[in-house]
Amino acid sequence: MLKQMDEKSIKIAVIGTGGWGKNHVRVLNDLGVLSAICDSDENRSQALAKKYKINSYSTVEQLLEKETSLDACLVCTPTKTHFPVAQEIIKHGINVFVEKPLSFSSIECEELTKLSKQNNVILTSGYIERFNPAVQDLKQIIDDNTYGELLMMEFHRENRMPMHIKDVGIIYDTSVHDIDTALFIFDSKPNVVFARAGKKFHNSEDFATIMLGFPNQKVAIIASNWITPKKVRRFSAVCSEGTITGDFITQEIKIDDENQTLIPRRNIREPLTLELENFVKSLSGNITKYLVTPEDATAVTKIAEAALISSNTGTPVYLSF
Numbered sequence: 001m002l003k004q005m006d007e008k009s010i011k012i013a014v015i016g017t018g019g020w021g022k023n024h025v026r027v028l029n030d031l032g033v034l035s036a037i038c039d040s041d042e043n044r045s046q047a048l049a050k051k052y053k054i055n056s057y058s059t060v061e062q063l064l065e066k067e068t069s070l071d072a073c074l075v076c077t078p079t080k081t082h083f084p085v086a087q088e089i090i091k092h093g094i095n096v097f098v099e100k101p102l103s104f105s106s107i108e109c110e111e112l113t114k115l116s117k118q119n120n121v122i123l124t125s126g127y128i129e130r131f132n133p134a135v136q137d138l139k140q141i142i143d144d145n146t147y148g149e150l151l152m153m154e155f156h157r158e159n160r161m162p163m164h165i166k167d168v169g170i171i172y173d174t175s176v177h178d179i180d181t182a183l184f185i186f187d188s189k190p191n192v193v194f195a196r197a198g199k200k201f202h203n204s205e206d207f208a209t210i211m212l213g214f215p216n217q218k219v220a221i222i223a224s225n226w227i228t229p230k231k232v233r234r235f236s237a238v239c240s241e242g243t244i245t246g247d248f249i250t251q252e253i254k255i256d257d258e259n260q261t262l263i264p265r266r267n268i269r270e271p272l273t274l275e276l277e278n279f280v281k282s283l284s285g286n287i288t289k290y291l292v293t294p295e296d297a298t299a300v301t302k303i304a305e306a307a308l309i310s311s312n313t314g315t316p317v318y319l320s321f
Contacts, residue, residue, distance in 0.1 A: 010283055011035035013063055014074045015085060017048055020099060021076030025052065027276050028074070035070060038063040060085055064092050071095060071283055072122070079168045083108040086123070090115045095122040097279050101176050102297035104168065106305055109298035116294060122282055125297035127180040130290050131274040133266055134246040134253050135181055138237060141244060142185055147257060148240030153182055153220040156234045157248075161202060161226035169204025171197060171304050175224045178235070180292070180300045182212055182220035185237065189299055190214050194316040195307035200227060210307045213316075 013036040014025050021039075028034040029052045036055040039045035049056035057063040064070075072095040075085050083103045089096045090112065102109045102125040116123035129135050142150050155178035161170075183189055190212035197208035207225035214220070233248035242257035251269075255262040282291050299321060306317040 010071045010280055011067075011069055012072045012074065012280075013038060013067060013070050014076060015039075015060060015063065015089075016076035016078075016099075017041075017045055019076070021074075022048065023272055024074050024076055024099075024276070027270075027273050029054075030273070031276060031280060033280055036063060036067050060088055064088070064094075072097060072279070075099060079104050079172060083112065086112055087115060090119050090121055090123065093119050093121060095283060097124050097126060098297075099126040100128075100180070100297070101125065101172055101301050101304065102294065103301060104172060106298055106302040109294065109301050113294035113298060123294045124279065124282070124292045125294070125300075126275065127177065127184075127292050127297070127300070128271050128275050129177050129181045129248060130184055130292065131271040131278065132248055132251060133269055133271075133274075134235075134248060134251045135185070136290075137253050137264065137266075138235075138244055138246060139185055141255075142237070142239070143187075147242030147244070147255070150186065150237060150239050151218055152238040153185065154236045154238075155181070155220070155222045155224075156232055157222075157224045158228045159226070159231040160229055161206060169197070169199070169202070169208075170206050170224050170226050171195075171208050171210070171307050174226075175208055175210055175222050175307070176300050176304055178220075178222040178224070179210070179212070179303050180296065181235070182222070183296065183299060186214055186218060186220070188214050188218070189321045190220070190303065190319060192316050192318050193303055193306040193310055195310040197308070197311040202226065205308075205311070208307065208311065212303065 010033045012028055012033045015038045017025055017037050017039045037045050038057040042058050045056040073089045075098040082098050086096050086098050157174055192213035195210040197205040199205050210222040212220040235246050237244045244255050246253040278290055310317045
């Protein structure tokens with residue numbers, strides 16, 4: 001059994017505070033569980049430490065040596081460093097949240113999964129769109145079979161390349177969000193992947209279209225690019241009795257059936273806050289259906305690998321899980 005703890009006494013450290021990591025620092029501080037930060041950029045970490053009145057370290061080794069009562073660490077470092085950093089944390093018996101993707105390699109994901117079970121710790125990954133209220137509404141509609149059977153999903157995600165992304169292309173940085181969302185909504189894994197990707201302005205691919213073929217002829221189409229200047233984050237779900245379209249940014253969904261169009265009202269909430277609240281709850285023993293399991297995260301990386309192979313070879317890649 002995982003060790004359970006009182007949410008009020010939980011202590012969490014953030015490793016990597018640039019780019020997206022600084023947002024994790026802010027939210028964990030708001031939740032009252034931020035204990036320490038670690039970043040190789042000492043000026044940045046010291047500035048944040050002063051702002052939030054917490055300890056800062058320049059290496060993971062220093063953090064783990066000095067902060068002996070940590071309940072969890074968030075790993076927000078570049079993708080290709082995720083495996084060694086997470087591995088070290090798990091070996092210390094500490095729960096770990098790794099920003100997406102869990103690793104660039106599915107083999108490394110499987111090794112981390114095995115290690116987390118051996119050390120009896122929670123291992124999860126930051127697929128934040130599960131916690132977007134629009135996606136949670138869609139999940140409820142599909143699970144309730146309100147508009148019949150889900151047959152097809154489409155995702156469109158566009159904007160200029162984030163400046164802090166250096167070591168991966170758009171598939172591992174951006175498309176993975178929609179891969180995870182498709183798996184989450186379909187509650188299934190694809191058996192075939194076909195993709196075309198290309199590069200125009202960057203060293204790695206900066207546009208990609210991925211097709212995921214699920215059992216029973218169901219399909220998801222994921223289109224992503226770092227070319228267009230306007231930020232777009234949209235999805236569409238085609239069911240046998242209606243269509244649900246949504247916007248990840250506005251968190252609005254629209255439901256169309258043969259009789260009417262519905263636009264449910266809701267209060268907008270920050271998905272990152274919902275995601276980290278869920279992680280804190282999981283540390284206290286309240287595991288929800290939204291928590292990304294290491295097996296979930298491994299599947300996403302395996303599909304991303306297949307998408308790159310398919311794009312490079314021009315052929316579909318068949319998968320088994």
